[in-house]
Amino acid sequence: MSNWVEACAADEVEEEDVIRFDHEGRTFAIFRSPEDEYFATDGLCTHERVHLADGLVMDDVIECPKHNGRFNYKTGRGKGAPICVDLKTYPVRVEGGRVLIDLG
Amino acid sequence: MTNLSIDVPSTRTKRDYGLRGANAARAVESGLAAAEWYHTDLPRKQMKELMKRSDGPAIRDTAIWLGAMLVFGTAGGLLWGTWWCVPFFLAYGVLYGSASDSRWHECGHGTAFKTPWMNAVVYQIASFMMMRNPVTWRWSHTRHHTDTVIVGRDPEINVMRPPDFLRLVLNLFGILDVWHATLDMVRNAAGNVSADEKTFVPESEQPKMILVARIWLAIYFAVIALAIALGSWLPLMLVGLPRLYGAWHQLLTGLMQHGGLADNVVDHRLNSRSVMMNPVSRFIYWNMNYHVEHHMFPMVPYHALPKLHEAIRHDLPAANPSMLSAFREMIPAFVRQMRNEDYFLKRELPATAKPYREEFHNDPRAVPAE
Numbered sequence: 194m195s196n197w198v199e200a201c202a203a204d205e206v207e208e209e210d211v212i213r214f215d216h217e218g219r220t221f222a223i224f225r226s227p228e229d230e231y232f233a234t235d236g237l238c239t240h241e242r243v244h245l246a247d248g249l250v251m252d253d254v255i256e257c258p259k260h261n262g263r264f265n266y267k268t269g270r271g272k273g274a275p276i277c278v279d280l281k282t283y284p285v286r287v288e289g290g291r292v293l294i295d296l297g
Numbered sequence: 298m299t300n301l302s303i304d305v306p307s308t309r310t311k312r313d314y315g316l317r318g319a320n321a322a323r324a325v326e327s328g329l330a331a332a333e334w335y336h337t338d339l340p341r342k343q344m345k346e347l348m349k350r351s352d353g354p355a356i357r358d359t360a361i362w363l364g365a366m367l368v369f370g371t372a373g374g375l376l377w378g379t380w381w382c383v384p385f386f387l388a389y390g391v392l393y394g395s396a397s398d399s400r401w402h403e404c405g406h407g408t409a410f411k412t413p414w415m416n417a418v419v420y421q422i423a424s425f426m427m428m429r430n431p432v433t434w435r436w437s438h439t440r441h442h443t444d445t446v447i448v449g450r451d452p453e454i455n456v457m458r459p460p461d462f463l464r465l466v467l468n469l470f471g472i473l474d475v476w477h478a479t480l481d482m483v484r485n486a487a488g489n490v491s492a493d494e495k496t497f498v499p500e501s502e503q504p505k506m507i508l509v510a511r512i513w514l515a516i517y518f519a520v521i522a523l524a525i526a527l528g529s530w531l532p533l534m535l536v537g538l539p540r541l542y543g544a545w546h547q548l549l550t551g552l553m554q555h556g557g558l559a560d561n562v563v564d565h566r567l568n569s570r571s572v573m574m575n576p577v578s579r580f581i582y583w584n585m586n587y588h589v590e591h592h593m594f595p596m597v598p599y600h601a602l603p604k605l606h607e608a609i610r611h612d613l614p615a616a617n618p619s620m621l622s623a624f625r626e627m628i629p630a631f632v633r634q635m636r637n638e639d640y641f642l643k644r645e646l647p648a649t650a651k652p653y654r655e656e657f658h659n660d661p662r663a664v665p666a667e
Contacts, residue, residue: 210345241331241443249348249596251411258596260439261407272413274432275439277499 196296200233203290211255211266213246216296221283222246223292224266226253231285232266233294239271239278310639312448312560314457316496320449324561329447335564335653336593337612347597347605350411354600355403358580359419362400366392370535377531386534390543391581394471397426398547399583399599405435408598409583425513428478428540430485432506436498442595446560446568452497456556458638460631465552471544485510550582553623557630557642564653565592567644571606571616572623589613612651614644 200214206225213236214221220236222245234255238245243259250256255266263272269280284295313320324330339347366389373385403409404420424431437452444450456465467473484491490503498506517537524532559567569589579586587602590609597605606616617623626642633640646652 210341240439247344249345249350251350256407256596258594260442261596263407274435274502277501 194297197286197293198296200292200294203231203287203292206231206292209250209252211246211248211250213244214294220244221294222255222266223285223294224250224255226267231287231292233283233285234264234266234269235281238262239280240275312458312638314448314454316449316452316493318449322449324444324447324450329444329561329563330450331443332563334593335566337609337651339608343608344594347594347601347608349601350408350598351600352411352415355409355415358583359400361580362392362396373534374531377529377534386542389535390539391546392543393426393539394541394543395546396581397423398551399581399585401427401429401434402438402585403583403599405438406595408596425516426540428475428482430481430506430509432502432509433481433485433494433498436502440497442592445565445592446555446558448560452493454555455551456631458560459635462631465548468548469545471541474544475540482510482513486514546578546581549620550578550585552627553617553620554585554588557627557634559641559643562654565589566613566646566650570623571613572620573616573618574620578620611647611649614646
């Protein structure tokens with residue numbers, strides 16, 4: 194079942210960057226790729242509870258600011274130590290300049 | 298120096314540094330483990346600029362590092378048997394036994410190079426030179442960043458209280474480090490993962506530890522066999538022994554990182570030390586003299602740390618002006634800690650700094666250190 198939620202304005206996220214989105218006690222990360230596409234994942238690193246929105250986006254990779262763990266934010270796949278668990282991703286669409294994510 | 302110190306003999310506390318000991322459990326119960334640490338506020342745009350990766354500086358520095366090792370090692374080898382080889386081996390040893398410490402560190406963080414495989418290759422080379430299993434030590438360093446100088450949680454506290462001066466002197470020549478590294482390598486090669494290692498290395502990573510230990514053991518056997526076959530110490534002077542005779546610089550810089558400062562606080566400004574250094578030591582140490590800055594923002598590459606220092610210095614204790622100044626405050630603090638484990642140097646924040654967790658900053662027991 195879909196549960197589309199408005200996360201932010203599309204232009205709030207710079208290209209090749211990420212912002213944090215909190216909703217009903219949960220936290221998410223909203224990404225904008227260098228190709229101007231939008232993606233969403235859980236907001237906390239799976240290694241330790243650190244907000245990925247403070248990290249560095251490089252192409253399709255987000256690097257956690259605390260231990261430099263890396264994920265492909267498009268697929269959620271962890272890219273080696275210290276990441277042992279992949280990141281949950283969420284469907285995203287952009288409508289009327291707003292970014293929506295499907296929390297299911 | 299504007300440090301303050303705390304010296305309260307009536308509250309002396311015996312510390313248990315074991316990763317499965319009483320302090321480990323206490324750190325978890327009290328919320329000191331995996332806590333939220335203080336960070337200086339910086340605009341996102343500026344932070345992104347500081348975090349930006351680049352291959353150029355690390356390629357240049359790695360070429361200088363390995364190139365200099367090649368030159369000094371070759372010259373030392375050609376002059377082997379004469380006293381003229383000594384200065385060349387002294388230089389080679391520092392590049393092998395000390396500069397590889399910072400390369401291990403930076404490439405372990407994955408920040409030195411932009412290209413991941415370059416970080417991985419230099420990380421493996423530097424880990425071998427430092428005799429640090431690249432798997433074990435990646436995870437121990439991860440814990441060091443989560444729980445910096447939290448007693449019972451941080452596996453990389455190099456000066457425990459009370460300080461063990463004999464250990465420090467022996468490690469000026471890498472003696473204890475190499476002894477323990479050799480035991481660990483043999484143990485891991487035999488397929489044995491210790492109970493302590495299991496506290497911070499995930500089970501899925503443990504087979505890799507064992508594989509690396511076996512490969513390294515084979516390399517050391519081959520070097521020793523070559524030395525025996527040639528009837529010469531020269532192969533060991535180039536591989537293995539420099540970890541002993543070249544370790545002194547990494548010990549000195551390593552001590553300054555946290556030595557004599559607070560433990561069990563969640564503010565790197567209080568438990569870490571930044572020190573201004575000469576350019577040669579900064580090259581060997583790859584700018585880790587900006588240690589408060591590194592701990593606060595570990596994703597900033599070494600080459601951007603001077604800029605980070607300028608951006609946040611208003612919020613940090615003043616950096617020590619030299620290595621000598623760091624040792625002049627540290628050694629007396631170590632001596633005091635022999636009598637009183639609770640003694641430490643309390644860093645004073647500038648008026649422009651933002652306080653965090655007042656209980657760590659405004660301890661009413663603080664008195665001037667000097």
